[in-house]
Amino acid sequence: MADAPGLMEPAEEIAYETRCAEGAIWTGTRLLIGVIAMAFAGVGFAYFYLRSVNSEGLWRPHGQTAPLLLGTEIAGAALVGAILQSYGLFRLRRGLDLDWSVATWATAGAGVLGCGLQIWELTRLGFQPGQSGYASLFVAWGPLSAALLLVGAYWSETLAARALRMKSAVAGDGGLSASQLPRARLFRASAEGAAYFWWFITTVSVLFWLLFYIV
């Protein structure tokens, strides 16, 4: 807040607030994961509840299953995204800014791809929404899954775009990976959060892939 009008901040205050902001990103990422995890926990609860209640024997007549190949591709997209984002972070820590950028753009692409596949899959189901408990829940889970992938893609995309704009400003200060400017430090904190978040997306995607397609 060095720019704030009427406020002359000493250097240690700026450093302190930067540390606070870094902490906020760290904490915020974890809390965000908690929030989304609870929403998906609601869906997971519904899955096990409807399955155990099996109203009128209509939980999953005839072993209805959504298109397995598409579902695997979607979970795969999430996994690829997580691996790429983590690998990018690994390279960023080594000082390889460009590798990080490429990996992050690719991650965003994987997210958008997964989201698109998920929406497409919803139009290609072999059952109608109200036909069974499974069918209903799958239709409920699909858009949530697509939205989650889109959120991940958004995070990666904004980071990558931000890196492009920031490049020249931090060039003289060691680049994205080493600059001690507050904005570069916060950028790295966010990049770390994104990698963490992508593993969360993958966990959710794979868990539900197991529930909906395999079990």
Place this chain on the structure above:
Amino acid sequence: MAISATASAGLGQTGGPAPGAASPARGSRLNVGTAFAGAVLGYLFGHWLGNAIVSGDLYEVAFNTSTNNVAIFLALLFGVVGWLAGIGALNYPIAKIMGKEAPAEIPEEGWARFLKFTLDHKVVGIQYVVGVLMFFFTGGLIAMAIRTELLNPTSHIFGPNIYIQLVSEHGSIMMMMATSIVVGPLGNFLVPLMIGSRRMAFPRVEALSFWVFISGLMVILTAFPLGGFQTGWTGYAPLQEQSSGGMDSYLMGFGVIGTGMILAGFNMAVSIITYRAPGMRWSRLPIFAWSMLGTAGLLTLATPVLFAGVYMGALDRTAQTALFVNAHGGSSFLWENLFWFFGHPEVYIMALPGFGIAAELLPVFTRKPLFAYRVGAAGMIGVGLLSFFVWQHHLFQSGINPDMRPMFMLTTELISIPTGFIYLVGMGTLWRAKIRLELPMLFVLALYFNFLFGGITGVYLSDVPINVQVHGSFFVMAHFHYTIMGGLVFAFFGGLYYWLPRMTGSMMNETLGRIHFWMMFIFFNLTFFPLFIVGLLGMPRRVFEYAPRLQTLNDISSISSYLLGFSFVVFTINLVWTQFISPKPAPPNPWNSKGLEWTMPTPLPFHNFSRIPVILSDPYRYGEPDALPVADFGEIAAATSSTHEGLAGAQPTSSGTEEV
């Protein structure tokens, strides 16, 4: 889902404006007017879209029922999006896609800033005051309409259609309001001042939470022209699937409000965890901030389950899924479980802030340190944790997991232990105190009085055999009005009288305030105490016809409710007169509090603290003449830089074990 979009939104600020930053917020012409325009446009577009895309079976359903739920949902959804776009909440998330950094925060003057999307937590706090009062008065007027219908057991003023809509709207509006009544206005305004921070962690999330909250009121009110909903605020399925178009407003409304609650709690929790000033150890955190932390935890972790629930309900009504319809493989129990898994933590979302205010105000007006501070803080966190394990006590007679009832009876009764801590704190603080019965103190004492009855009747409800008698009756209804209105709302008004001089710089009128208090206290009790008896004598909730022998008690309640409503007229007159028409400047610290929030000049500087304070002590050092001041603003640090922690070495998340 919008969280991550804005989660890192506030971060660019610390780094200052960078080349390529989005244009600064100064002079933004977007305000509540453009927001309304956006909402109307979005609504119309969504409605058109919904009518355009409905085909096949959905068309047949929409045709036969004359209600196109898809169109209603899309209209409401786009209405909310239009509203947010109109206020400018979406500017930055969109600019982010281009990689732009956050614009710098520019202070704005004048009343117009209160009608804009603003990042100053102090402005958001005041916006919230107006917002929750709008909710509260709307819900209150509807409550008086309900009581009007119940004046007579058999003849009807509104008739069943309108009556049930009124009941449902009252419940929903009040529940929405109560989740934010303290976190929104007082929490947003005071928490940074109390923890020694210049800002909230995510100011955009904070501002967004307010504008989402306000749109929630509009969404839930659209239920009236759409035919209302017949389910009460609990929205039990499959009645939910069957209900008329207003049900869509309910589901959308709770979805929207839920989003706002998540955003508000998220920002609050992260701010308290990471933005505490140096030296603000957990053991020095004001008890009000503890209550906000507990509440924020519940808001962020319980509300997503509600979101999932209303989302499923929306799908049942639009996409023809059958999640809550037993005959098609769903289960009506599923909604009950999801709803109450959120619903019970929500009860404590509405209780903790009241406890926090009471415990925060007591030391000031007893001139004593807070008694058993640690037990109080532990109680708040304990209540929060336990509240996730009690939800099926709402379902004792439902036939869901009947063999689990003793377990839920146990957890429910266990929760009365940490709740009892708040009485320990209160009674210990009053012991041999120098009690000054200022206006806010009256509200605090009223909270202890009312909550005692609310709490003890909770024990009746938690006991499964007695629950057979009182479940779903007016007894329950009186019970939760005693805890929420008698506890939280009293605490809110006490807090408002106490902190308004801090927020606006003007005192409220004492005489009018006392009239308000005594009317509210007496007629609150006269309204709701008879309803305990009415419930025990066999009157179910939400009925428009009842046994004629219960008319006298109901009439006492109804007439008292009008006078209770009138007490808020007194309050409103007081508020408008002393804050807008003829402000009376308040002294800098009118209550002689030792709290950190009273150390700054009035009006509050834009950045709260010109120097980040170093916290030296908790704010309850009454009766200790030798105690250090609550914080050091640089003067002491300059003189004795080596004797205590300073900025340089302090970690934001330091945790202390100092004995208090």
Place this chain on the structure above:
Amino acid sequence: MKGMPSTPEGRRLNRKHLTRLVIPWAILVIIIEPFIWFVLRNHLPPGHMTDSATGIQFDEAVVTMTGSPIVLGVLMYFGYAVTVWRVPRNAPLEDGPPIRSNIAVQAAWIAITSTIVMSMFVFGTYELVVPAGSGGGEGPTPIWTPATHKILPIQVIGQQWRWTYRYPTFGGFETDALVIPNNTEIAFHVTSLDVIHDFWAYQLGVKADANPQVDNVAFTKTQHTGRFVVRCDELCGVWHGAMYNYGQVVTPSQFMAWATSTEKKLAPMTKTLPPVNYAGYTPSANGAAGGYYPAIDPFSKVEETAVPNGKAVEDTSALRRTNPSQRAGAGSTTTKTPTGTIKKPTTPPVTNTSGKVG
């Protein structure tokens, strides 16, 4: 400092205030507790028409006796504090003694509240389990059941917006009237045809939710004859408030007379009913009027599971009906209306048994 907790002066003050608080409180408690037990208890709702009602009344008395000393103590404390330790508002500012904590008080508080809570839990569980669920709904397979096997089953059917009752042991006739014999163990099998209702027989001390396709069993044993009211206790739509009727506990011989004569009287109607099925009547969410799920007929694909308790399932498409205005001019949607499988005799299938009914 004067009045600090550790000083002799502080200890003297503590003792003084404590004595002045505890003695009046103890006296009041000694007066109030017998009053609750001997006077108030017999007037507490819901009376003692059944064993579960009596049990509830007993529990209410016990909880009141536990709670009232607490309420009384807290109220007296606050009253005492406000009167004794109050300072005039215009008095000069003076701080109280800085008592921050007191380990003994805190430990005692936690110990006492925990003890009360645990005993309430044990008591509540005993009172739930021993009287066979104390009149509450126990789901389809109750685990706490009455000791006797002579139980009269009654199916309680909630529908929007009234209650009907079936007597499976009397040929399964269905009636609006709830008549039950005295001194008999009764099992209410509560179910619903549509949304969630709640069967609340107030004077019987019975309450159980009615869920569609779910059997919720509640037990009670009648002890006195008389009239009782049945209300719906779960919001079930616009007529929820009007969903009530009255029942009657009569002597066993009166009951037998009523039941056998009603069975005979309603025989023609009973023949048209499906066999008694505790889990509801018909597994269709579509209602008689054409469904919310028009194109979905899940049962056509499921062979075994769709026949609960051996009841034949009608083709759900027969439960649909045409909308006249749709037929009039709604174009393509008309093709979706099925003809149904209703047999179409030339004369209506109406019966007149009035000669026999009288």
Place this chain on the structure above:
Amino acid sequence: MIVLAVFAVAGSLIGYTIADYLRARPPTVNFTAGHATGQPVNLTLQTVGAIGYGPTPNWVSYLTKSPSGKWVHTTVWKVPENTRINVTVYEYDSGSPLRNQAIGQVTGVQGGTATLNGKPFNLINSFQGNGVAHTFTMPALGISVPLYGVNGSAKTFCSTAAPCHQSALHNTIKFSFMSGNHPGEYRWQCFVPCGLATVDGNGGPMQAVGYMGGFMKVVA
């Protein structure tokens, strides 16, 4: 200025909402005016498959004939106490099997029977024939009469906006009951889940006073 305009718009929206709300009550048809004590009241109703106009044109509905012979879209009547009410229902709607066949029973009417097109009956088996279209049921007085449906595929099936004309296919059901000697508002409603395309068939018109349920106000 913008703000003022916004408030004006918001105010008028709120005003509209409240006004919309207040007018949501159906009118009351009064049978007490000019009624001579001891004389029966003739209550004539019709049920139509779709009301055909208004915001919900496809809702099924009851209509009431006012003393002046005009069909009124309402289900609220005012009748004197201790009076015989002769009810005539013209039933224009198609029927269906009942979810709870117990509603096929005629109860609580004078003589224990109603007439269907002149023929007395006290039970309809809804699984045969055209099924039951609606019922006329007043739980507090124990009155319930099922209304046999018409053939929905017939050429003369009523497909115009309400009220239906006598030339359309219909059944005529007649019965009588006493209004009792306790003044008050008695709920009556249809117990056939006929809210088309709603879950369990009990939404829409079934939950709206003025369509499939209403009040009989008995006055001294």
